[in-house]
Amino acid sequence: MPKCLVCYKWTLDEQDIKIKPEDLSLDSSRAKGKISDFDRNAVEEAALIVEKEGGAVEVLSYGTAAVKLSLKDVLSRGAEKAHWIADPSAENADAAVTANVLAAAIRKLGPYDLILCGEGSSDLFNQQTAPRLAALLGLPCLSFVQKLTVEGSTVTATRKLEDCQETATVSGPVVISVLSEINKPRIPTLKQVLGAAKKPNEEIKIADLGLKPEDLQPKALRQSVKGFVMQRRNVVYKESSAAENVAKLTASLASEGLC
Amino acid sequence: MAGIFIFSEDSALAKQLLTPALELKASLAQPITAITLSESDAEELAKLGADKVVVLTGGTWAEGFAEAIYSQISKAEGSILLVGGTLRGKHVAAYVAAKLNAGMTTDAKALKIANGKLLATRVLYAGLAVCEEEVALPAVATIRARTFLAPAPAPAAGVVETQSAEADSRITISEVIPTGDKGVDITAATKLVAVGRGFRRKEDLKLAEDLAGVLKAELACTRGIAEDEHWLPIERYIGISGQTVKPELYVAAGLSGQVQHMVGCRESKVIVAINTDERAPIFEAADYGIVGDMYEVLPLLTAALRK
Amino acid sequence: MADDKFDAIVVGAGLAGSACAYTLAKAGKNVLLVERGNTAGSKNVSGGRLYTYALELLEPDLYKRAPLQRKIVREQVMLLNERGATTIDYFNPDFGENIPQSYSVIRAVLDEWFAAEVEAQGGMVASGILVDGLIEENGKIVGILTGGEEMRADVVVAADGVNSLLGQKAGLFPDVKSHAVGVGVKETIELPDNLINARFGVTAEEGAARVAIGCTEGISGGAFLYTNKGSISLGIVFNPEQAAKQQRHIQDIFQDFKMHPAIQALIEGGTSVEYGAHLVPEIGYQGIPKQLHREGFLVVGDAAQFGINTGLIIRGMDLAIVSGLAAARAIIASPSTAEMGALYMKQLEELLLVANQRAYQNFHGIFEISRIFGGYPKLANDAMQFMFTVDGKTPTPMVKGLLRAVKKHATFGQMIADGWKAYRSL
Ligand SMILES: Cc1cc2nc3c(=O)[nH]c(=O)nc-3n(C[C@H](O)[C@H](O)[C@H](O)COP(=O)(O)OP(=O)(O)OC[C@H]3O[C@@H](n4cnc5c(N)ncnc54)[C@H](O)[C@@H]3O)c2cc1C
Ligand SMILES: Cc1cc2nc3c(=O)[nH]c(=O)nc-3n(C[C@H](O)[C@H](O)[C@H](O)COP(=O)(O)OP(=O)(O)OC[C@H]3O[C@@H](n4cnc5c(N)ncnc54)[C@H](O)[C@@H]3O)c2cc1C
Numbered sequence: 001m002p003k004c005l006v007c008y009k010w011t012l013d014e015q016d017i018k019i020k021p022e023d024l025s026l027d028s029s030r031a032k033g034k035i036s037d038f039d040r041n042a043v044e045e046a047a048l049i050v051e052k053e054g055g056a057v058e059v060l061s062y063g064t065a066a067v068k069l070s071l072k073d074v075l076s077r078g079a080e081k082a083h084w085i086a087d088p089s090a091e092n093a094d095a096a097v098t099a100n101v102l103a104a105a106i107r108k109l110g111p112y113d114l115i116l117c118g119e120g121s122s123d124l125f126n127q128q129t130a131p132r133l134a135a136l137l138g139l140p141c142l143s144f145v146q147k148l149t150v151e152g153s154t155v156t157a158t159r160k161l162e163d164c165q166e167t168a169t170v171s172g173p174v175v176i177s178v179l180s181e182i183n184k185p186r187i188p189t190l191k192q193v194l195g196a197a198k199k200p201n202e203e204i205k206i207a208d209l210g211l212k213p214e215d216l217q218p219k220a221l222r223q224s225v226k227g228f229v230m231q232r233r234n235v236v237y238k239e240s241s242a243a244e245n246v247a248k249l250t251a252s253l254a255s256e257g258l259c
Numbered sequence: 260m261a262g263i264f265i266f267s268e269d270s271a272l273a274k275q276l277l278t279p280a281l282e283l284k285a286s287l288a289q290p291i292t293a294i295t296l297s298e299s300d301a302e303e304l305a306k307l308g309a310d311k312v313v314v315l316t317g318g319t320w321a322e323g324f325a326e327a328i329y330s331q332i333s334k335a336e337g338s339i340l341l342v343g344g345t346l347r348g349k350h351v352a353a354y355v356a357a358k359l360n361a362g363m364t365t366d367a368k369a370l371k372i373a374n375g376k377l378l379a380t381r382v383l384y385a386g387l388a389v390c391e392e393e394v395a396l397p398a399v400a401t402i403r404a405r406t407f408l409a410p411a412p413a414p415a416a417g418v419v420e421t422q423s424a425e426a427d428s429r430i431t432i433s434e435v436i437p438t439g440d441k442g443v444d445i446t447a448a449t450k451l452v453a454v455g456r457g458f459r460r461k462e463d464l465k466l467a468e469d470l471a472g473v474l475k476a477e478l479a480c481t482r483g484i485a486e487d488e489h490w491l492p493i494e495r496y497i498g499i500s501g502q503t504v505k506p507e508l509y510v511a512a513g514l515s516g517q518v519q520h521m522v523g524c525r526e527s528k529v530i531v532a533i534n535t536d537e538r539a540p541i542f543e544a545a546d547y548g549i550v551g552d553m554y555e556v557l558p559l560l561t562a563a564l565r566k
Numbered sequence: 567m568a569d570d571k572f573d574a575i576v577v578g579a580g581l582a583g584s585a586c587a588y589t590l591a592k593a594g595k596n597v598l599l600v601e602r603g604n605t606a607g608s609k610n611v612s613g614g615r616l617y618t619y620a621l622e623l624l625e626p627d628l629y630k631r632a633p634l635q636r637k638i639v640r641e642q643v644m645l646l647n648e649r650g651a652t653t654i655d656y657f658n659p660d661f662g663e664n665i666p667q668s669y670s671v672i673r674a675v676l677d678e679w680f681a682a683e684v685e686a687q688g689g690m691v692a693s694g695i696l697v698d699g700l701i702e703e704n705g706k707i708v709g710i711l712t713g714g715e716e717m718r719a720d721v722v723v724a725a726d727g728v729n730s731l732l733g734q735k736a737g738l739f740p741d742v743k744s745h746a747v748g749v750g751v752k753e754t755i756e757l758p759d760n761l762i763n764a765r766f767g768v769t770a771e772e773g774a775a776r777v778a779i780g781c782t783e784g785i786s787g788g789a790f791l792y793t794n795k796g797s798i799s800l801g802i803v804f805n806p807e808q809a810a811k812q813q814r815h816i817q818d819i820f821q822d823f824k825m826h827p828a829i830q831a832l833i834e835g836g837t838s839v840e841y842g843a844h845l846v847p848e849i850g851y852q853g854i855p856k857q858l859h860r861e862g863f864l865v866v867g868d869a870a871q872f873g874i875n876t877g878l879i880i881r882g883m884d885l886a887i888v889s890g891l892a893a894a895r896a897i898i899a900s901p902s903t904a905e906m907g908a909l910y911m912k913q914l915e916e917l918l919l920v921a922n923q924r925a926y927q928n929f930h931g932i933f934e935i936s937r938i939f940g941g942y943p944k945l946a947n948d949a950m951q952f953m954f955t956v957d958g959k960t961p962t963p964m965v966k967g968l969l970r971a972v973k974k975h976a977t978f979g980q981m982i983a984d985g986w987k988a989y990r991s992l
């Protein structure tokens with residue numbers, strides 16, 4: 001009966017982020033929060049494992065004050081309890097700081113049999129947190145997992161890499177990062193949404209984690225963030241006759257020397 | 260703190276890493292050590308500019324050497340580790356970075372040293388934005404394949420030594436199944452026809468294949484086509500978590516043009532879009548576009564180009 | 567227990583639903599507000615001018631907490647022909663000094679705020695949930711169905727908008743007939759505030775509301791343009807049946823409207839950030855279904871087809887709020903579900919919603935006069951062109967020139983008939 005912990009991140013929905021044409025700075029004033037895409041797969045996978053094997057799912061997130069907005073959503077996805085750390089340091093945290101904070105919290109809350117992460121976060125996509133956690137916690141790590149089976153303390157994972165699929169087995173506890181194809185995250189039902197309001201959530205104060213100031217000092221600092229704009233011709237043919245459009249397109253391609 | 264280290268389990272990528280490593284050597288004046296798991300790569304890395312090559316033996320699973328790689332670097336108090344940005348490489352790099360308590364930049368481009376720190380450009384929000392990331396030393400960076408070309412041979416070859424290492428024994432690899440259609444390297448193609456979820460059935464990809472045929476292009480796709488539908492092998496999907504390509508022509512049919520995809524093809528010379536939805540973001544990213552049903556447009560286009 | 571049964575379930579977190587749930591929660595009722603969008607307002611495209619008397623009825627000064635955009639102090643009516651525009655501009659900085667006043671609003675923001683207010687009052691809000699049926703027992707509605715799950719309540723309030731599925735499921739009204747609803751398309755265009763202020767002649771907190779006719783190619787309907795903070799909402803509302811006959815895509819008509827020189831000058835340099843199409847109740851009083859309730863079931867807002875569209879003003883949001891309030895009051899006051907329906911109707915009367923609807927009851931007739939949407943705006947522009955043309959040639963006598971402009975677009979017989987029809991409609 002595995003005790004699972006899923007680390008999830010509350011990120012801005014990049015679809016709502018606009019690039020200001022004047023200076024290419026990012027305008028995220030309209031951006032709503034979301035559970036980082038692949039973390040929904042991680043929560044779902046833990047919920048599916050526990051449905052089959054018994055055990056429990058807890059979730060953990062480190063973010064700014066906005067992280068509280070995620071609780072209802074994450075708890076309606078199958079977790080029993082949410083732990084959250086809201087601290088301004090999260091704003092500029094790099095993967096090192098994030099892993100330091102999460103590892104310290106896990107030491108305090110744990111032990112867990114399975115610690116699950118997404119393959120990468122939707123905003124930073126560092127793809128670092130799971131292996132870092134494993135290093136800090138002294139646990140083995142199975143990254144980029146597309147299929148997971150848990151039997152007793154044996155964890156079998158199919159990992160998907162550029163050129164192969166690889167089956168790996170480990171005797172828990174283990175840190176895992178999942179790919180989006182591992183499952184299809186549920187759309188919470190009304191009862192799950194209502195149930196979420198009654199599930200416990202607990203704040204962990206960063207000061208109680210016994211971290212040294214340098215553990216919260218990012219080693220990788222993002223600078224001069226600029227929206228990416230493409231200079232394209234943007235010629236769009238939209239006559240009702242497809243043949244006419246195709247004729248125009250082929251003429252354009254010919255003028256580019258492409259056909 | 261001294262020493263620039265590189266590691267990649269991918270032979271071609273390992274060589275490419277020497278190019279930025281040599282540039283960093285020029286500003287830091289520190290020797291380059293290449294760590295490899297392959298005896299046959301070692302000689303070549305030594306010829307291409309590595310001052311020292313360490314061959315680690317004792318296992319085949321690259322990730323299992325993370326601890327051993329860490330101890331090589333920590334013993335030498337290395338200042339920079341460049342790792343080939345494959346998935347295995349990223350796993351190793353993040354593990355080593357954590358053990359070194361170091362910062363790490365993912366998919367780094369244009370690396371240089373400034374103010375005693377490693378400065379690299381990378382993307383945020385899956386490509387919506389780019390930024391410079393400044394990483395204090397010791398620093399780790401992963402670099403994707405083909406970000407750099409391999410360097411020319413160096414005047415003097417470095418030394419090669421072999422060390423046995425203890426690989427992570429907690430994990431057992433029971434089965435490795437190679438995937439994909441070996442032989443096609445879509446990153447080398449000069450023209451690509453990319454397909455997305457606008458295709459309703461696998462058989463319909465024929466429409467794109469036909470177009471690719473007359474254009475002498477290769478097929479590429481979005482993540483969903485490869486990962487969810489499994490209609491095309493994952494080597495063919497483009498984007499932040501897939502391949503990066505820079506062809507002369509990129510024809511995007513029935514794909515919406517989300518930033519996670521476009522980041523992988525936005526350096527194409529000419530982008531053409533075919534989509535029913537006039538408001539699809541792909542049109543903003545395209546040089547030429549047709550608003551229309553590709554089921555109608557593709558056969559017409561194929562026929563027109565055949566002439 | 568909250569989980570098993572609620573005092574009331576309100577379906578749809580638009581203005582009608584939130585107004586109802588807010589009032590119920592404030593009165594201590596155990597209320598559940600269900601919304602299919604991922605957040606309240608996420609599915610809302612409607613344009614934006616809210617008459618705040620409605621929020622005032624709900625709770626004094628509530629509107630001051632609401633995220634409103636600009637206070638409307640400038641009313642403008644534009645009559646368009648192909649390239650020209652004749653604009654009537656009414657400006658009064660003190661307009662609406664006291665209630666009633668009106669503000670431009672952005673629904674995504676307003677709806678989200680309102681749902682949060684419901685939660686703050688102790689109401690339960692569940693978003694991302696599509697209600698797909700009703701539970702009926704012994705002729706009474708006793709709950710909702712969603713994805714195979716049941717949830718029960720003493721009363722279900724259908725606030726699910728113009729194409730009300732629940733009203734149909736309850737058997738109160740058949741499918742929305744195409745002639746009863748208009749189609750609206752709306753776009754939000756971001757534009758710096760200094761440009762908005764200069765182009766519309768308003769200051770930072772003030773806003774302008776414009777309507778335009780003559781841009782729908784003779785199809786009954788009109789366009790609107792509201793100034794927000796940092797953006798402009800513009801759209802067209804029109805009769806889909808007539809549009810279908812024209813064989814013109816509404817998007818195309820909308821595009822043409824945006825390309826009109828007088829309109830383009832207003833939106834130039836802006837970036838489109840949102841676009842959507844939606845139905846609007848259009849018939850007015852006569853479109854309201856005979857039955858708006860069953861035991862355990864009340865219909866409010868657009869679902870009840872409450873709406874006033876005079877061509878110059880579109881009202882739906884205020885009526886949605888008022889009807890939501892009426893339903894809440896009825897639920898609070900009723901000793902049992904049996905009396906709720908009658909009490910709801912009484913509240914609608916008392917809150918003057920019915921009187922408002924009735925006052926405009928024949929207005930729909932105006933929309934049958936097609937020349938209002940084509941010929942007459944053209945006429946006005948031709949007349950203007952004639953009067954302001956000075957070319958040094960012998961002037962055409964005023965009366966003759968004007969008559970020529972008139973005759974181009976309508977015969978006197980038509981004008982008299984139209985005038986009579988319009989008079990009867992008002
Ligand atoms: C962290 C993260 C990483 C990701 N990494 C990647 C990545 O590396 N690569 C990647 O591709 N995606 C990636 N994605 C997913 C990405 O966000 C998009 O969801 C995906 O690219 C969309 O795929 P699509 O364009 O095939 O499908 P859709 O977005 O569903 O688009 C289908 C398009 O087809 C059009 N269409 C439908 N029918 C027709 C027709 N008959 N004729 C013409 N057009 C038609 C539709 O209008 C629509 O625009 C990632 C997502 C996340 C969150
Ligand atoms: C283009 C346009 C411009 C307009 N301009 C104005 C204006 O300037 N001033 C004005 O006063 N009015 C205007 N209106 C009319 C006004 O928008 C509506 O009258 C008003 O929104 C009605 O509010 P409502 O709460 O009844 O319905 P809605 O705002 O439509 O809300 C219904 C809610 O129910 C949800 N829902 C629907 N079905 C279900 C279900 N089965 N399960 C769960 N949730 C469901 C929907 O997602 C939605 O959030 C305009 C309308 C349009 C289309």
Ligand SMILES: Nc1ncnc2c1ncn2[C@@H]1O[C@H](COP(=O)(O)O)[C@@H](O)[C@H]1O
Pocket residue numbers: 007008009010036038039042060061062063095098102116117118119120121124125126127128129130
């Ligand atoms: N701030 C955070 N709080 C909790 N989990 C996180 C956080 N940041 C990253 N993670 C987890 O680590 C994964 C990989 O993130 P990243 O290394 O940033 O790409 C995410 O998918 C999450 O599961």
